[in-house]
Amino acid sequence: MDMTADIVAVLPEGILVIGAVACLMLGSWTPRSRQARVRATAAATTVVMLAFAVAGLVREPTTAFSGTVAIDELTGVLRLVVGGSLLVLLLLAGGEVRGHPRESELAVLLLLGGAGVLLLGAATDTAVLVVAFLLASIPLYGMVGLSTDPRAPEAAMKTYLIGALCGILMLLGASVLYGLAGTTAYAGLDALASAPAAGAAAGVALLAVGLMFKAGAVPAHFWVPDATQGTWITTASFLTTVPKLGAVLAVVRLLQALPPDRVWVLLVAAVAAVTMTVGNLAALTQHDVRRLLAWSTISQVGYLLAIAAAVPGSDLALPTLVLFLAGYAATNLGAFAVLATDPGRTEIDDWRGVGRRRPGVVAALAVLLLGLVGTPPTAVFVAKALTLTATWEAGLAWLAVLVAANTVLSLAYYLRWLTACLRRPDVPRTGEDRASTQATRVAVVCAAVAIGLGIGAAPVLGLVG
């Protein structure tokens, strides 16, 4: 395949990178008071990227750059979801960082991070996967550190150290696999069937550690709550939503490429089981809503990995994954948008009485939190029902039971927050009640999308398979 075709195939990713560079330059020439134009440019870039992503979706699936990047329906859907998420995040950033000295940098890092995540989800070559990991991670470290919150430096340092360690392990895994299979291409990983089992297992496990960092899954999840709490809400929404999407797709692609052996499935299933359980148990005891949501996203990625584990065993798994990714992105971003309506309310108790003052915000929050639980008719409900079906079909009935049990567990902490909103406040909050209308709108739209995706699940499921 010639170079031009390759570049056309990855045009959406390219647009994001070029847009990021353009925004960087534009930002450095724009006075601080008018940096909003940088965000506008970033948003325009994302819209163009989305247009090309749609155009790419209708074309035949292909690969680019000697088969190292897959341009198929999964990549296409990832582009749409990431693009949509970036737009939401740029809107949210408007309320939060307007006039901040690092306003344009945040927009740049969002675009770059998005491009890295897209590459992560599309890579079909271990070397490209490692590059994508770095491209997706480095903007993240910077992004976490941009905030002026006193906790931000620590959060950034923790994210960076865990990320760097996971990156090194991932690189080690990629080297081991190269040594055993003689190639970095996923197409050549079949050779692992004849390689020493322990070596292959070590290679895959080490490679997976990097992906678990991006997914925010056990065992590389420690940074998520600290980073979520210690940085801007926009950044927190990004890091708990977007990287997970690419990482889970990367796990699926790896699982499909490995020689068909039940052990890989069980490995992913085990990680999924532990991740969802740890996330839910830890969320139960949180008082800070940001940490609560952070642990909730850890548990959610457990459900996503459960579908990934079902991919080799069930035809239903891939469509389910697509729906879950889209539904999760809308629901989780919406929940963070609710936080952004009034960033001062960090403790659960701070939310007492909000139901009476801002019924719209709390109605959206109710839809979103119950959506995260998986209450009908939201997207995550349909996705979760399908997850149970797919894992059961794939011979992982125990995992289906565990997903259901975890869902009940999660209910307790989502309800804790929700009921706080419905309660009467002990002391009426003094002063003006300043809720960001921008964030409120974003939250309401996200809630509407979450319900819309649930009722209109059929076309989304039809995108793949």
Added chain:
Amino acid sequence: MLSVLVFLPLVVAGLLLVLPASAAWARWVFVVTTLVEVVLAAVLWADYRSPGPESLAFDQQVDWIPDIGVSYHVGLDGLSLPLVVMTTVVFAACAVFALRDQHRPRTQAALFLALETTCLGLFAAADLVLFFVFFDLSIVGMYLSLHGWGHGERRRSALLFFLYTFLGSLALLLGFVGLYVASDPHTFDMVALAADPPLQGSGTAGALVLAAVLLGLAVKTPTVPFHTWLPPAHTDAPAIGSAVLAAVLLKMGTYGFVRIGMPMLPEAWRAWAVPLIVIGLLSIFWGALVALVQSNFKRMVAYTSVNHMGYVVLAVGAAGVVGGSSAEDRSTAVSGAVTQMVSHGLLTGALFLLAGVMWTRRESYHLAGYGGLARHAPGFAVLLVVAALGSFGLPGLSGFVAELQIFAGSIPVVPAVATGLLGILLMTAVLLRAVQQVLTGPVGALSEAFADVRPHEWLPVAVLLALSIGLGLAPQPFLDVVGPAADTVAELVAR
């Protein structure tokens, strides 16, 4: 038409929330909408012709997620139609009863209308996923009602209710997924699953799937030992919340037995028949005995529900004992179960509304505190006595018809269930004792200057009781509707 019946309340609820309606308006919109629903349900009843096996009347199907055989599929038969009608009547009674409610009436009206949609939708659903959607949303609606309009330890009770019933609903979902995975071709359609039940001859797998379904339904019903959420939820719920919870929401569990468990997993059902009978008997006795020692009127009524639902479980269990029983007996037991669901809906709805009258006057349910109430509130006394008589199964009221059928159908199959008759005796003691404590004897502190029932209070209760008497005196038109469907279920479970 059926879809209009199901979704009209939801649409009105949405309008109530969006448009700036005053409190008075909201209350009347609530009443009018629920009355329209009653009329719609009556029209459906008048139009209804028994659809025969493997089909539904007013059948309507639209694809939802065709890839996995999920559709918006609704329809009615002799099992669901009586419950749909009962639901509309109970909601209308509640709307009238709430005409004087002062606490955020607009939101309450919207919430209950939305709840009515989930209840009607559940009974009309002919697709497992759709059934589950309504099942789950009813939990959310009732939770909000408890949390927002309850009293006492309402928050704790609401949370307990939500966690408990949600756990049950997920077990149910697992069971549904099991049915889907085992069906060939894969489907969630209830008509198709009943026509060609999966997991036949699969032994353990079928038993496990049914266990998940039964667990989910047993929590909602509730049967002993999954009933612990019920007394606190009832005690702390608002009057109309309790009425809807007991009259309608509990039926979702028992309805699931006859709609899903028996026809879709017949072999496993037969295997589970004896445990079900035992659980039914346990619920009958446990509910009655615990009710006997209550000093709180509303808690007592809540425990009578455990007892009454026990009869239903007993009947559906006995209907699963196929060896040595005639199809006729099994059909009688199933028909009795359905009659009991409707009868209990009417009578317990009335009892809980009467409890609401006590609460609005005195904010107390303390039985001994209200002595000699008959002197101050004769109207209240008459209603309470009739509701109590119906509730322990006096001939001439609906409860008698139901219990007669249940025992007439069950005893020939399993003679040991005759011991359950003792439950009726106990229940008589429970209710007579309560009536005695409240209405007779020296005038208690709470009875002093107790204002008698007002029109908006006695009218809905009287209508519910009148329907119960109507059903008790002339059950035949009702049984003509239930009968063919019960025959079908009795046949299906014997496959």
